[in-house]
Amino acid sequence: MSEKEADKSVPRRSFLGMAWFATLSLVAVQGLVAILKFINPVPTGGFGGFIYAGKIEDFAINSINRILAGRFYISRTDQGVIALWQKCTHLGCAVPWDESEKIFHCPCHGSTFNEVGEVLGGPAPRPLDYFPAEVSEDGIWVDTSDPRSRNHHDPSHMTQVQG
Amino acid sequence: MRKLIKTVTESRVWRSFFRHGWPDNPLDRSLVMTTNIFFHLHPVKISRKSLRSSYSLGLGVISVIVFGILSFTGLLLMFYYVPSVERAYSYILLLQTRVPFGQLLRNMHRWGAHLMVIVVVLHMARVFYTGAYKPPREFNWVIGVVLLILTLAASFTGYLLPWDQLAYWAITVGTSVAAYEPLMGDSIRAILLGGSEVGQEALTRFYAFHILIIPGAIASLISLHLWRVRKDGGLAAQDAVKIEPEALQGTDNE
Amino acid sequence: MNENTESFSPQDRQMKTYSLVELVKGPTTMVDRGPDDSIFAFPMVAILEIFLTLGVILVLLLMSLTVNAPLEDLANLYETTDPAKAPWYFMGLQEMLEHGHPTLMAVAIPTLIVLFVIAIPYLDNSPAGAGIWFTSKRGKRIALFSALYALIVMPLYIYLDTSFPIREIYRGQLPDFFLNTVVPALLMVVIVLLPLLVLSRYKPSAREITMMLFTVLFTSAIIFTLVGFLFRGPGFELYWPWGMPEGYSPWDNL
Ligand code: HEM
Numbered sequence: 001m002s003e004k005e006a007d008k009s010v011p012r013r014s015f016l017g018m019a020w021f022a023t024l025s026l027v028a029v030q031g032l033v034a035i036l037k038f039i040n041p042v043p044t045g046g047f048g049g050f051i052y053a054g055k056i057e058d059f060a061i062n063s064i065n066r067i068l069a070g071r072f073y074i075s076r077t078d079q080g081v082i083a084l085w086q087k088c089t090h091l092g093c094a095v096p097w098d099e100s101e102k103i104f105h106c107p108c109h110g111s112t113f114n115e116v117g118e119v120l121g122g123p124a125p126r127p128l129d130y131f132p133a134e135v136s137e138d139g140i141w142v143d144t145s146d147p148r149s150r151n152h153h154d155p156s157h158m159t160q161v162q163g
Numbered sequence: 164m165r166k167l168i169k170t171v172t173e174s175r176v177w178r179s180f181f182r183h184g185w186p187d188n189p190l191d192r193s194l195v196m197t198t199n200i201f202f203h204l205h206p207v208k209i210s211r212k213s214l215r216s217s218y219s220l221g222l223g224v225i226s227v228i229v230f231g232i233l234s235f236t237g238l239l240l241m242f243y244y245v246p247s248v249e250r251a252y253s254y255i256l257l258l259q260t261r262v263p264f265g266q267l268l269r270n271m272h273r274w275g276a277h278l279m280v281i282v283v284v285l286h287m288a289r290v291f292y293t294g295a296y297k298p299p300r301e302f303n304w305v306i307g308v309v310l311l312i313l314t315l316a317a318s319f320t321g322y323l324l325p326w327d328q329l330a331y332w333a334i335t336v337g338t339s340v341a342a343y344e345p346l347m348g349d350s351i352r353a354i355l356l357g358g359s360e361v362g363q364e365a366l367t368r369f370y371a372f373h374i375l376i377i378p379g380a381i382a383s384l385i386s387l388h389l390w391r392v393r394k395d396g397g398l399a400a401q402d403a404v405k406i407e408p409e410a411l412q413g414t415d416n417e
Numbered sequence: 418m419n420e421n422t423e424s425f426s427p428q429d430r431q432m433k434t435y436s437l438v439e440l441v442k443g444p445t446t447m448v449d450r451g452p453d454d455s456i457f458a459f460p461m462v463a464i465l466e467i468f469l470t471l472g473v474i475l476v477l478l479l480m481s482l483t484v485n486a487p488l489e490d491l492a493n494l495y496e497t498t499d500p501a502k503a504p505w506y507f508m509g510l511q512e513m514l515e516h517g518h519p520t521l522m523a524v525a526i527p528t529l530i531v532l533f534v535i536a537i538p539y540l541d542n543s544p545a546g547a548g549i550w551f552t553s554k555r556g557k558r559i560a561l562f563s564a565l566y567a568l569i570v571m572p573l574y575i576y577l578d579t580s581f582p583i584r585e586i587y588r589g590q591l592p593d594f595f596l597n598t599v600v601p602a603l604l605m606v607v608i609v610l611l612p613l614l615v616l617s618r619y620k621p622s623a624r625e626i627t628m629m630l631f632t633v634l635f636t637s638a639i640i641f642t643l644v645g646f647l648f649r650g651p652g653f654e655l656y657w658p659w660g661m662p663e664g665y666s667p668w669d670n671l
C-alpha cells in the first residue's frame with residue numbers, strides 16, 4: 001500500500017464508529033417517520049355526505065336559509081342557489097347571517113360577506129367556501145364532503161334553478 | 164424526651180435516612196444541603212446579594228411553586244374528568260356542583276394556570292432587565308424561552324378540556340392560525356386536531372398533551388434549568404461587582 | 418544528571434492527594450471581588466422558600482374562594498360566541514390579526530420575535546453589567562423611553578388602523594397582497610425600528626440596542642394583549658372596557 005492510498009483509507013476504528021453512527025441515525029429517522037405517520041390523523045369522514053336541504057319552493061328568491069345538519073346556508077338569488085359553508089375563511093368561526101344588515105357578519109374579527117359569500121370587509125382572505133348543490137324535482141341535495149374554496153366568486157359556482 | 168430524640172436520631176435507621184446531625188453548626192449546615200435531594204439544588208453558602216428580593220423578585224421560584232400547585236390540583240381533577248365530547252362538560256358540572264371542594268379545585272387549577280403564565284413572563288422580563296442572560300448563562304436563557312412556550316402550550320391545551328363554548332371557539336380560532344403557516348400549516352393543524360375540525364379526536368389529543376406530554380417536558384426542563392443556574396455560578400447578582408466602578412473602588416485596598 | 422531526571426517519580430505520584438474534578442474558565446476566585454458576603458443557605462433559603470410557597474397557596478386559595486372559574490354553555494358548533502376570543506395570553510395575536518394577513522401577523526412576526534428573544538444572549542454577549550437592573554443609569558433611561566414610545570405609538574396605531582383601515586379604503590383598487598401584507602409589514606418595521614434610529618446617534622452598546630428592541634416589543638405585546646382582551650367587544654369592535662354593549666364583559670373570558 002503506498003502512502004497516498006493509506007491516507008485516503010479510513011482507519012478501522014473510525015470506520016466502525018461511522019458505521020455505528022450511520023446505523024443509529026437511520027434507526028432514529030425511521031422511528032421519527034413512524035411516529036409522524038402514527039400521529040398523522042386517519043380520515044374519519046366527519047359530517048360529510050349528501051344532505052337534503054329541502055324543496056326548492058321553500059327557498060324564496062333573495063333569501064338565506066340555514067341548514068343546521070349540513071352546517072351550511074342555502075342562498076338563493078335570481079342566478080340560482082349556492083350552498084355556503086358556515087365556516088369563516090379567516091379563522092374558522094361559524095358565521096351567522098345578519099338579517100337586518102343583509103350580510104354575513106363574523107363575530108370573531110368582524111369579516112363581512114354578501115349573500116353569495118364575497119368578502120365585503122374585514123380580514124377574511126377569500127369568499128366563503130361552498131358545497132356543490134344539485135337541484136332536482138324532489139329538492140336541493142348538497143354534497144358536504146367536498147367543500148370548494150375559491151379566490152373570487154363566479155356565477156358558475158351557483159346551481160341554476162329551472163322554471 | 165431529650166433522650167428519646169437522641170436515641171431516635173442516633174439510631175441506625177434514622178442515620179440511614181439523614182446523613183447529618185442537627186444543622187446548628189457549619190458542618191451540618193453544609194451536609195444538610197449536600198445530602199438532601201431537595202436542597203442539593205442550592206449551594207451550601209449563598210451570597211446575600213442573590214437572596215435580596217429586589218434582585219430576583221423571587222419570580223423563578225414562584226414559577227416552580229405554581230407549577231407544583233398546578234400538577235397537584237390537576238392530578239386531583241383527573242380523578243373525575245373524562246376526555247369525551249359527550250361527557251367532559253357534564254363531568255365539569257358534576258365536579259362543580261356535587262363533588263366536595265370540586266369547584267375550589269377547578270378554580271385553583273384555572274387561576275393557577277393564568278398566574279403561571281403571568282409569573283413566567285415577568286420572570287423572563289426580570290432576567291432580561293438584570294442582564295442575567297449574559298455569558299455564561301446564554302443557554303439557560305434559551306431553555307427559559309422553551310419553558311415559556313411550553314407554559315403557554317400547557318395553558319392552551321387545558322383550555323379546551325371543559326368543552327364549553329369558550330373552549331371550543333378559542334381552540335378553533337387558535338388552531339386555524341397554525342394553518343396559515345406556509346408549507347406545513349395544514350398538516351400541523353391536522354396533527355394537533357386529529358382531523359380537520361375541533362372534535363373528539365382533538366379533545367383526545369389535547370388531553371394527552373395537557374396531562375402528560377407538556378407537563379413532563381416542563382418538569383424535565385425545569386430540572387435542567389435549575390441545575391444550570393447552579394452550574395453557571397448561581398444568580399448573576401453575585402457577579403455584578405465586576406463592572407460597577409464605585410464597587411471596584413472599594414476593593415482597591417484589598 | 419539532568420537528562421535522566423523524571424519530573425514525576427513514582428514516589429511523587431503516591432504523594433498526590435488531589436485530583437482534577439473540573440476545569441473552570443475565568444479569573445481566580447478572589448480577583449476583583451469584595452469580601453465574601455455569603456451566608457449558610459440552610460435555614461434562610463429553606464425558610465424563604467417555605468414562606469413563599471405558603472404565600473402563593475394563600476393567594477390562589479383566596480382568589481379561588483372569591484371568584485369562580487367561568488363555564489359557559491356546552492360547546493355548540495353551529496353558533497360562535499360573540500365575540501369569540503382566544504385565551505387572554507393569545508389576545509395579542511388575535512389583535513394583530515385585525516391588522517393584516519394571518520401569515521404575516523400570526524406566523525411571520527411572532528416567529529421573528531421568538532427568534533430574536535432566543536438570540537438575545539448571542540447578540541449581546543459581553544458579560545459586563547450582568548446582574549444589575551438595567552445595567553446602568555443610561556440603560557434605565559433607554560428602557561423607560563422605549564416603553565413610553567411603545568405606550569404611545571402602539572395604541573395610536575391600533576386606533577388609526579381601525580378607524581381608517583387602509584385595507585377597507587382601497588379594497589378592490591389595489592392588490593390584496595399589497596394591502597394586507599406589504600403595507601402592514603412596512604408599518605411594523607418602521608414603528609419598531611424608528612427609536613433605534615434615535616438611539617444610534619448616542620453610540621449605544623449591544624446591551625442598550627437589545628434593551629430598546631426588547632422593551633419596544635415587550636411593551637407592544639402587552640398593549641396588543643390588553644387591547645384585544647379588554648377593549649374588544651361584540652363584533653370584535655373597539656369599545657371602552659366599561660362601556661361594552663349587550664351585557665358583555667371581557668372578564669367572562671378568563
Ligand atoms: C416554567 C418556567 C420557568 C421556571 C419554573 C423558571 C425557574 C427559575 C428559577 C427558580 C430561577 C432562579 C432565580 C429566580 O428565582 O429568579 C431561574 C433563573 C433563571 N431563569 Fe428561569 N424559569 C422559567 C422560565 C424562564 C424563562 C421564560 C426565561 C427566559 C427566557 C428564563 C431564564 C432564566 C435565567 C437566564 C436565569 C438565571 C438568572 C440569574 O442568574 O439571575 N427562565 N429560573
Ligand code: FES
Pocket residue numbers: 088089090091092093106107108109110111122123124
Ligand atoms: S374568523 Fe371570521 S373574521 Fe376571523
